[in-house]
Amino acid sequence: MEFIEAVALGDFLGKPVWAWTLFLTIVAGILAFDLGVFHRQAHAISFRESMIQSSIFVSIALAFGAWIWWSYGSQSGLDFLTAYLVEYSLALDNIFVIALVFTYFAIPREFQHRVLFWGILGVIVLRAVMITLGSAIVTEFHWVLYLFGAFLIFTGLKMLWLVDQKPDIANNPALLFLKRHIRVTNELHGDRFLVKLPDTKTGRIVTHATPLFLALCVIEFADIVFAVDSVPAVFLITTDPFIVYTSNIFAIMGLRALFFTLSAMIERFHYLKYALALVLVFIGAKIFIAQVTGKIPSEISLGVTFTLLAGGVLYSIYKTRRGQRLQPAE
16 A cells, blocks of 8 residues: 555655656666667677767766765765676676676577577566665565574675676576477578477477577576675665665676677686675674774775775786786686
């Protein structure tokens, strides 16, 4: 009943409905522009094109963060920037998995954007569900944040221990399930996800999934797994579902646009994974440290997060330029 009354009064999850509408309109405009202008025809994305698109998306995200700062105060603005930076950084690991998926299914570069585009639509829906449920749980049971903190500390330490472990795409649960329950072609059929072909047993014309569809499903499954880390991390930065959701979507959209740049040189950022693990440990520990020292100011959280990530990037570049052999996951 309270939910219905809130919506009727023009408020949803703590923010006016028009603010949510503004955000969704911006996202819809970006996707329409991306599909209708940048990728009207399937083609291999160049380094320059990838950088231009990512720069546009990052600029839009920062402008949105500036609007949040102006509309809702510096605290909300800092929370958005910190959440955006954390989500953007954590999603870098997802880029590595996506590159492995495309390699496993032998997806040509000209068809990869189609998978990423539809993957973004899935992310928008899945993150909305997860963040709405998470917000409801945190609001009702505030102590859950301590579980989030402990989980992130455990995850960060696990990442440090297993930093070189590579995902086993062939035994991915989503892929194994799909292969058992649907018909799948052995080869691509252009940029199509589904095709009509004769059944090998009956000869009837039936729908088959293509490797492009399998790649999309595995990537979506991977995003759910990554969201288990990233969503609690952002909730420990702010419990405002508007900031949690908008920072998540803007970060993922910007990073997916940068995929075609990063996928070619992801091995150069080997030590960034250590920095990401330390960021998770820091964010998870914040809620426990706050019990002793008081709440850590947002500007300090942003500074520590940025310093760790910048250190991981710079050290990776330094080690690579010196010619020392790295051993990234294959």
